[in-house]
Amino acid sequence: MNETTKSQPVKPMHVVHTEASCGWGGQEIRILTEAVGMQARGHRVTLVCPEQAPIYREAQKRGLPAVALPIGRKSLTGLFVLRRWLKTQNVDVINTHSSTDSWLSALARIGLKAPPAIVRTRHISPPVSNNRTTRWLYTRGTDFIVTTGERLRETLIRDNRFPAERILSVPTGIDPQAFAPGDSSLARQQLGLPADKTIIGIVATIRSWKGHVYLVEAIARLNRPDLLLLMVGDGPNRHNVEKAVETFGLSDQVVWAGNQENVADWLRAMDLFVLPSYANEGVPQSIMQAMFCQLPVVSTPVGSVDEIIKDGQTGLMTTPQDAGALSETIARILDAPELGRQLASAGYQLVTNGYTLNGMLERMEQIFESVCRRRHSEA
Numbered sequence: 001m002n003e004t005t006k007s008q009p010v011k012p013m014h015v016v017h018t019e020a021s022c023g024w025g026g027q028e029i030r031i032l033t034e035a036v037g038m039q040a041r042g043h044r045v046t047l048v049c050p051e052q053a054p055i056y057r058e059a060q061k062r063g064l065p066a067v068a069l070p071i072g073r074k075s076l077t078g079l080f081v082l083r084r085w086l087k088t089q090n091v092d093v094i095n096t097h098s099s100t101d102s103w104l105s106a107l108a109r110i111g112l113k114a115p116p117a118i119v120r121t122r123h124i125s126p127p128v129s130n131n132r133t134t135r136w137l138y139t140r141g142t143d144f145i146v147t148t149g150e151r152l153r154e155t156l157i158r159d160n161r162f163p164a165e166r167i168l169s170v171p172t173g174i175d176p177q178a179f180a181p182g183d184s185s186l187a188r189q190q191l192g193l194p195a196d197k198t199i200i201g202i203v204a205t206i207r208s209w210k211g212h213v214y215l216v217e218a219i220a221r222l223n224r225p226d227l228l229l230l231m232v233g234d235g236p237n238r239h240n241v242e243k244a245v246e247t248f249g250l251s252d253q254v255v256w257a258g259n260q261e262n263v264a265d266w267l268r269a270m271d272l273f274v275l276p277s278y279a280n281e282g283v284p285q286s287i288m289q290a291m292f293c294q295l296p297v298v299s300t301p302v303g304s305v306d307e308i309i310k311d312g313q314t315g316l317m318t319t320p321q322d323a324g325a326l327s328e329t330i331a332r333i334l335d336a337p338e339l340g341r342q343l344a345s346a347g348y349q350l351v352t353n354g355y356t357l358n359g360m361l362e363r364m365e366q367i368f369e370s371v372c373r374r375r376h377s378e379a
Contacts, residue, residue, distance in 0.1 A: 001294070002252060009040075010365055010366075011369070012042050012043050012044065013043050013044070013092040013368055013369070014043070014045075014046070014089070014090055014091050014092050014093075014359075015035075015038055015043055015044070015045050015046075015049045015091075015092065015093050015094075015095060016046045016047075016048055016089070016091050016093070016094045016095070016116070017034075017035050017043075017046070017048070017094075017095045017096075018047075018048045018049070018071065018082075018094060018095070018096045018097065018098065018101035018102075018104070018105055018148070019031055019048075019049045019053065019055055019097045019098060019101060019318060020042065020049070020050065020071050020072050020073070020097075020098045020100035020101040020104070021053065021055075021097075021098045022050055022052055022053045022054070022072055022100075023054075023205075024054040024055070024058075024205065025067055025204075025205035025207075025235075026123070026172070026205070026284065026285045026286070027097060027098075027123040027124070028054065028055045028058070029285065030123065030148070030172045030285065031047070031055065031097055031173075032047075032058055032059060032064065033172070033357070034053065034360065034361065034364060035047060035059070035064050036063075036064055037357060037360075037361040038202065038364070038365065039063075039064065040043050041361065041365065043365075045064065045067045046066070046067060046089075046343070047059045047064055047065065047066040047067070048066075048067045048069050048071065048073060048082070048085070048101075049066065049067075049068065049069075049071065049101075050068065050069070050070065050072035051068035051373060052072070053072070056068055060188060064071070064335075068148075068218055069081050069082055069085060069086065071099060071100065071101050071104050073332040074098070074100050074103055074104065077151050077316040077348055079104050079107055079108055080102050082104050082105065082108040083108040083109075083112075086108055086112060086116070087108065087112065088172070088208070088274070090114075091116040091119070092116055092117065092368070092372045093116055093119060093346065093368045093371060093372055094109070094115045094116050094117070094118045095117070095118075095119045095120075095121060095368075096118060096119070096120050096121070096142075097120075097123065099212070099340075101128065102118075102120050102137060102141075102142070103137060103141075105118055106118060106137055106141030106142060107141075110250070114377075116258060116375075117143045117144070117368075117371040117372050117374070117375040118141070118142045118143050118144075118165075118371075119142070119143065119144045119145070119146055119367060119368065119371060120137075120138065120142045120145050120146070121145075121146045121147075121148070122145060122146070122147045122148065122152055122156070122282075123148050123304070124148075124152075124280040124281065124303070125149075125151070125152055125155070125260065125279070125280055125281055125282065125303040126279070126280060127155070127159065128156060128159075128160050130159075130160055134335030135137045135160070138156075138160070138162055139162060139163070143166070143371045143374070143375060144166050144167070144168075144210070144239075144367060144371045145162065145166060145167040146167075146168055146169075146170050146367065146372075147167065147168070147169045147170075147282065147314065148169070148170070148171050148172060148232055148282030148283055148304065149169055149171055149281075149283045149303055149304020149305075149307055150169040150304060150307055151303060151304040151306075151307065152169065152282055152303065152304060153167050153168065153169045156157055156364055164244050164372070166207065168363070168367065169304075170360055170364055170367070171282065171283040171288075171304070171307070171308075171355060171362045172282075172283065172285045172288070172355075172360060173287055173355055173356050173357040173358065173359050173360025174285065174288045174351065174355060174356060174357060175356075176292055176352060176356055176357075178262075178264055179199075179264050179265075179289045179292035179293055180267070180292060180293065181293055181294040182264070182268040183268070184267070184269060184270075184271075187259050187265045187266075187268040187269040188269045190265060191265060191266065191267050191269055193230070193255065194228065196226075197226060197227065197228040198224075198226050198227050198228065198271050198272075199228045199229075199230050199269055199270045199271050199272075199332065200215075200219065200226075200227060200228070200230070200270065200271065200272045200274055201229075201230040201232065201266065201269070201270035201272070201273055201274070202215060202229075202230070202231055202232065202233070202273070202274055202275060203232040203233055203263050203267065203269070203273075203275075203286040203289070203290070204232075204233050204275060204277075204286055205233050205234070205235040205264065205286075205315055206231070206233055206234055206235030206236070206238045206241055207235050207237050208237045209235060209277055209278055209279040209280050210235075210242070210275070210277050211238075211275070211276030211277050211278055211300070211320070211321070212231065212237065212241040212244075212276075213237075213240060213241055213244045213299065213327055214276050214278075214322070214323045215229070215274055215276050215323075215326065216229070216241060216244040216248060216250060216254075216322045217244065217248060217254065217284075217323035217326075217327075218276075218324075218326040218327035218330060219248075219250060219327075219330075220248035220249070221323060221324065221327040222327050222330065222334075223333060224334075225253070227253060228253055228254075228255060229250065229253055229254045229255070229268060230255045230257060230269070231254065231255065231256055231257060231265065232257040232259075232260055232263055232266045233257075233258070233259060233260075234258050234259050236286075237240075240308070241334060255294075260328040261288075263289065264289070264293065267289060267290055267293040267295060268293055269292075270294075270295055270325050271293045271340075272296055272297075272298065272330065272333055273286075273287070273290035273296070273297045273338065274297070274298045274299070274301055274326075274330065275287055275298075275299045275300075275305075276298075276299065276318070277296070277299070277300055277303075277305070277320070278300060278302060278321045278322065279302060279303075279321035280302075280303065281302045281304065281305055282303050282304050283303070283304045283305065283307055283308055283355075284299075284303075284305065287299060287309065287315075288308065288355050289353050290347075291308070291314070291315075291347035291348055291350065291351040292351055293350065294317075294344045294345065294347075294348045295344055295347075296315065296333050296339075296341075296343040296344045296347070297309060297314075297315035297316070297342040297343070297344075297347060298315065298316045298317075298318060298326070298329050298330055298333070299316075299317065299318075300317060300318055300319070300320040301307070301314060301320075302315050302320055308347070308350060308351065308355070309347075310350075313343070314343060314344055314345055314346045314347040315347055316329050316332060316348050317329075317361045318342065
């Protein structure tokens with residue numbers, strides 16, 4: 001991914017982000033980051049989501065206008081309420097993010113006097129069905145598709161035969177001022193973490209496919225009392241991970257940090273970042289954040305992870321769902337500090353050259369402007 005440079009000023013647009021999910025993770029964080037960034041660029045931005053969704057509260061904290069509508073599931077009520085709301089707004093483009101809100105938005109705009117353009121962002125890598133209705137949603141019900149990784153884009157073109165000219169990969173961009181190398185000792189002191197431990201960390205919602213259980217077993221296999229496993233995040237699979245920690249006798253070697261609004265200092269406190277996912281990834285934000293903080297990274301070739309981790313160059317890859325292989329890969333870095341420094345330096349150069357917040361905003365702004373212009377020319 002090459003960063004783009006801003007060319008001609010773009011006319012202010014009203015961009016609406018819809019999100020049906022009531023979960024919390026990288027997808028929701030990207031939506032908010034992108035929305036706030038577009039707002040700072042002079043666009044009017046509104047979030048539409050269920051009232052009970054965590055993103056609704058988080059949007060208000062960030063000063064982002066949020067409208068609570070019953071779009072958490074596919075229903076006629078949600079469809080009609082969304083349609084009525086759209087009739088009262090002057091919306092240029094809707095950026096949808098999950099299946100339910102994509103369906104509701106595509107159907108709600110049918111027959112509107114000035115229907116907005118729709119951009120569908122695909123954040124994760126599960127396959128898209130090739131049935132007739134789903135093809136309609138992605139080709140006629142949507143004006144453009146954005147994926148968070150090139151592998152996801154290639155899959156939609158190859159397996160679903162969606163038109164390549166209407167799909168672009170725009171990985172999540174990271175703010176290099178918020179995530180930057182820092183003083184590890186100071187970060188540990190501020191967070192109450194021990195100075196004499198080697199800290200292996202993960203930042204992720206605790207879902208099964210993020211691989212926390214395999215990481216716990218890998219730490220147990222290393223059998224090193226000087227290691228501390230730092231888990232930043234929370235989620236529905238925490239109970240199973242806690243059971244694994246207890247089973248392997250690692251309770252004294254695990255720190256549960258929970259969800260954190262600012263994870264940069266937690267990253268700076270780490271010596272090594274590990275994300276052993278086995279499904280559903282684009283280009284994970286947490287890996288990029290770790291790279292911006294100049295940490296060596298271990299992960300798996302899932303989704304679009306290999307777009308930023310070049311095995312042996314910008315990080316190390318290991319086999320998914322294999323605690324033995326994971327422990328051996330971690331040991332490679334622990335036993336060769338110079339290798340870790342080389343990987344961290346190369347990873348830092350990669351992300352600072354091509355995965356910044358401004359680069360993401362520039363590309364998304366160009367896509368929004370392009371679909372709006374095309375929509376108006378076809379009206």
